Amino acid sequence: xxxxxxxxxxxxxxxxxxxxxxxxxxNTNELDLSDVKLGDSIAxxxxxxxxxxxxxxxxxxxxxxxxIKRTKLSQLNIGSEVxxxxxxxxxxxxxxxxxxxxxxxxxxxERVLKNANATDYWVSAPTDLAKYIAEKGSITVxxxxxxxxxxxxxxxxxxxxxxxxxxxxxxxWQPGSKVxxxxxxxxxxxxxxxxxxxxxxxxVTMELLAKSGFIK
Numbered sequence: 001x002x003x004x005x006x007x008x009x010x011x012x013x014x015x016x017x018x019x020x021x022x023x024x025x026x027n028t029n030e031l032d033l034s035d036v037k038l039g040d041s042i043a044x045x046x047x048x049x050x051x052x053x054x055x056x057x058x059x060x061x062x063x064x065x066x067x068i069k070r071t072k073l074s075q076l077n078i079g080s081e082v083x084x085x086x087x088x089x090x091x092x093x094x095x096x097x098x099x100x101x102x103x104x105x106x107x108x109x110e111r112v113l114k115n116a117n118a119t120d121y122w123v124s125a126p127t128d129l130a131k132y133i134a135e136k137g138s139i140t141v142x143x144x145x146x147x148x149x150x151x152x153x154x155x156x157x158x159x160x161x162x163x164x165x166x167x168x169x170x171x172x173w174q175p176g177s178k179v180x181x182x183x184x185x186x187x188x189x190x191x192x193x194x195x196x197x198x199x200x201x202x203x204v205t206m207e208l209l210a211k212s213g214f215i216k
Contacts, residue, residue, distance in 0.1 A: 002043045004096030004138075004145020006083045006168045007031055010044075012076050013058055021068070024049070024076070025060045031084045033059065041087040041101065045169070046143030046180040047071050048087075048101025071103045072178045081169045083143040096145025097138040098185055105129050107141070109177040110155060119165065120149075121158045121173060125181060130154040132183035132191075140182035144168050 008031035016023040026044065033054055036042070040051045042059065049061035068074045076082070088094070107129075111122040123141065125133060133139055135151050141158065150157035165171045173179070 001088055002048070002085050002096075002099040002101050002143070003088050003092065003094050004085070004099045004140050004143065006085055006144055008084045009167070009169055010082050010084045012078055012080045012082065015076065015078065018062065020065055022063050023052075023060055024063055024073070025058055026082065026084070027058050028084060029057075031086070033057070036086065043083075043085040043087075043099070043101045043143045044073070045082045046099075046101065046140050046182055047073060047103055067103075070105065071180050072106050075178065081172065083168050085143060097140075099140050099143075099145060099182060100185055101143075101182070103180045103182050104132075105181050107179050107181045109173045109175055109179060112173065112175060115159055117162060119160050121160060121170075122152075122155050123158065123179060123181075124155045127154055129181060129183055132187040134184075134187070137187075138184050140180075142169060142179050144170070 008029050010026045010028045010031060012024060013027045014025035016025070024044070033056060036051060036054055036059065038051055041048050042051060042061070044061070047067060049063065051059045052062055053060040063073055105126040107123045107125045109121055110124050113120040130153070133148055133151060133156050135148055137148050139146055139148055139156070144164070146158050148156045149159050160170055
């Protein structure tokens, strides 16, 4: 589990083909790996990857065919910058929102506009994901927990302050850039609960949802 608060910006050291999959070797730069163990999870631009090998300044992770299909990781090159976040601890501050690191799809940056000292980014989401994106709700973009400030059909607007730009890869976004998207997991669970109420064998009813506080 992650929070979407980026800890460091790393870069791709090597990409090794492995029978249809590939292995990423990532320089972690300012990310402290002193508490990392084999098998730990690290989010790489929003994608939860498992550490298979590490040194004091880099780690390796295998990327499956499923992850290649669902994310933009296949577009990375040697030297590409990536946002990094270690899995959170029970004692961590939840500075962003609940992030699983399971990318739902890939969006596209459509427009970049200055907004006083900040910058507005309009991003288009795949049609099947747009219904989960709510104004003033949270969304994870390339691993960054961000607030949706406006919605127009499948497009949504993010307003990014300079600090966030400096600490992440957002400064590289241009019209046409592809980004990993993870919608708020609560929206997905609510949809499942709502659709399950039409299936009597599930035991989930509108009355049960109301009693549990999901609806009023």
